[in-house]
Amino acid sequence: MAKIKDTDYLFSTARVRSAEKNMLTREKAEKMIDAKTTEDAIRVLYDLNYGTCNEIVDPDDYEKLLSDEHKKAYDFITSIAPDLNFFNMFLYPYDYHNLKVIMKSEYLGIDASDSMVDTGSINLKVLKYSVKERDFNLLTENMGRALKEVIDTFPKTNDPQIIDIIFDKYCYDEMLESAEKTGSSFMIGYIKMQIDTINLKTFVRLKKINKPRDFFSKVFLDGGNINEQFFFKNYDEPFEKFADQLTAYDFKEVFIEGTNALEETGKFITMEKLLDNKLVKHIKNSKYVPFGIEPLASYLIAKDNEIKIARIIMAGKLAGISPELLRERLRDTYV
Known part of the structure; x- marks a missing residue:
């Protein structure tokens, strides 16, 4: 892969800065929350150029509008980026999600095709063909290895959860490997932080349901800044003491606030929101x-x-959730 030259991105950066003017702000998100009807709420998205001028989406079918917007955003970046390979990492989670659906459908005898998403780096028809024929040449090497492990492991356990565990590990391995190929410390740092936030969410959830540390070891994702041994040796510590150990990784305050809210409400909403906000804060540095x-x-x-x-x-x-509760769930916006 060719070495990145920042000057190659002069034109595309200017295009992105212009596109940022049509992104969702906190003010616009609040306007959606306060809208009297779902039609008024979705109209805020139309004002941000979601959909097309000839398309009016039923609010109940908002997922189509959001899916189309995701694809539009990626198509926009690939139309202006000097090297498309550097951006596939952001689509890999959708590829691996689709592979999960295909394998579960095969092993469990169900039709879950409605839950597949058409925004991955690999065409859905190619994914389906590759799995059906056990021909992985059209997939990435990592996806092929993941499929082989699932095919070898699932019949021994008959546990659908093992499918998720295997694909998740390979997905984030591939994302980190792709980030490292860019040579960008920003890209690498983001993927590592993303892995850390997932591991922290998993750690808290498993402790709350009294899962043993051996199970955490099975689902732990490698590649983050916080290694498995750190979690393992602190697994039996109370959240307050564990939080102190997170100071070196700059997660202490977020973890304390998130776990305190969890203890008070029994809900993970605050923890998940704060960790998501941590990632948004990281990317804001690119401004x-x-x-x-x-x-x-x-x-x-x-x-x-x-x-x-x-x-x-x-x-x-x-679902009729109050504006107050929606505000509690609202993530930070990029602009």
């Missing part, structure tokens, strides 16, 4: 980069976060 790969990568990550915010709001409004 001070005049040109380079960072603004493009941050735009894609920020659009993912924006779509998550829109999903939380639309799902909440359709």
